Amino acid sequence: MRIGELAVKAGVSVRALRYYEEQGLLGAARTPSGQRTYPDGAVDRVVLVQQLYAAGLSSRRILELLPCVYTSYATPQTLALLASERDRIDAQITGLAATRDRLDAVIAAATASVTDGCAPNHYPES
Amino acid sequence: MRIGELAVKAGVSVRALRYYEEQGLLGAARTPSGQRTYPDGAVDRVVLVQQLYAAGLSSRRILELLPCVYTSYATPQTLALLASERDRIDAQITGLAATRDRLDAVIAAATASVTDGCAPNHYPES
DNA sequence: CTAAAACCTGACGCTGACGTCAGAGGCAAG
DNA sequence: CTTGCCTCTGACGTCAGCGTCAGGTTTTAG
Numbered sequence: 001m002r003i004g005e006l007a008v009k010a011g012v013s014v015r016a017l018r019y020y021e022e023q024g025l026l027g028a029a030r031t032p033s034g035q036r037t038y039p040d041g042a043v044d045r046v047v048l049v050q051q052l053y054a055a056g057l058s059s060r061r062i063l064e065l066l067p068c069v070y071t072s073y074a075t076p077q078t079l080a081l082l083a084s085e086r087d088r089i090d091a092q093i094t095g096l097a098a099t100r101d102r103l104d105a106v107i108a109a110a111t112a113s114v115t116d117g118c119a120p121n122h123y124p125e126s
Numbered sequence: 127m128r129i130g131e132l133a134v135k136a137g138v139s140v141r142a143l144r145y146y147e148e149q150g151l152l153g154a155a156r157t158p159s160g161q162r163t164y165p166d167g168a169v170d171r172v173v174l175v176q177q178l179y180a181a182g183l184s185s186r187r188i189l190e191l192l193p194c195v196y197t198s199y200a201t202p203q204t205l206a207l208l209a210s211e212r213d214r215i216d217a218q219i220t221g222l223a224a225t226r227d228r229l230d231a232v233i234a235a236a237t238a239s240v241t242d243g244c245a246p247n248h249y250p251e252s
Numbered sequence: 253c254t255a256a257a258a259c260c261t262g263a264c265g266c267t268g269a270c271g272t273c274a275g276a277g278g279c280a281a282g
Numbered sequence: 283c284t285t286g287c288c289t290c291t292g293a294c295g296t297c298a299g300c301g302t303c304a305g306g307t308t309t310t311a312g
Binding site: 159 | 287288291
């Protein structure tokens with residue numbers, strides 16, 4: 001598979017894939033002419049990288065954790081890193097849930113004020 | 127309250143507070159000599175802003191939503207914005223939970239491989 | 253064979269939420 | 283009065299994850 005196809009299948013840009021390689025996150029074989037070639041498994045790997053990025057991990061951290069995700073083997077240090085990232089994500093979830101609940105309360109209050117007409121509705125009805 | 131005290135109480139930097147003012151998120155009265163003065167309520171406001179930043183909202187979006195958080199009144203457009211941000215946060219929570227679960231699985235597998243000695247433990251015991 | 257599409261390597265641009273430095277003015281304490 | 287801390291206004295620096303453009307090669311479709 002070449003880079004364009006991988007980009008489509010993984011839902012990222014070609015530029016992103018080259019960036020991942022630059023960061024050591026995604027290896028690529030090369031054809032004699034220098035074009036990158038990826039195995040099918042690369043799709044899952046890219047998706048995983050995206051998932052970790054979305055969770056707020058940096059390239060460097062992902063680079064440290066990726067091997068042990070695939071080998072299920074980690075040094076105590078890496079294990080500690082894993083646990084710390086897990087806890088961070090957990091805390092982030094808790095915070096986000098609180099924010100969501102707060103927004104829900106605001107939405108409920110604002111909706112009520114609209115339906116009850118207890119606020120001046122000078123906004124356009126169109 | 128002056129800016130330094132507010133910064134400490136809200137747990138942010140002085141620079142951040144000036145930035146919030148620049149973005150229109152935080153008003154400030156001025157002493158005749160030009161120093162910013164904040165009421166006690168500013169602490170909560172700053173904390174709220176921080177919470178929204180942490181949820182991935184931009185300054186612009188926060189600026190649009192802050193008034194209706196305090197007035198509990200919103201135009202339909204603003205209400206739609208609120209709902210869309212809420213849903214985005216909800217989706218983010220779902221994704222983060224999946225990532226956390228994946229990390230949990232990795233941690234479990236790696237811990238097992240260590241305790242079972244089923245992997246070469248050539249890492250330093252110190 | 254040829255034109256279009258895909259790929260290559262640099263390398264600069266972008267964005268947002270601040271950090272940081274410079275130079276100058278205020279403010280309570282001794 | 284002056285010492286030392288707080289504050290002020292610019293204004294440039296940072297960092298990460300790419301976007302984008304330039305100029306050239308490779309692969310593919312017809």
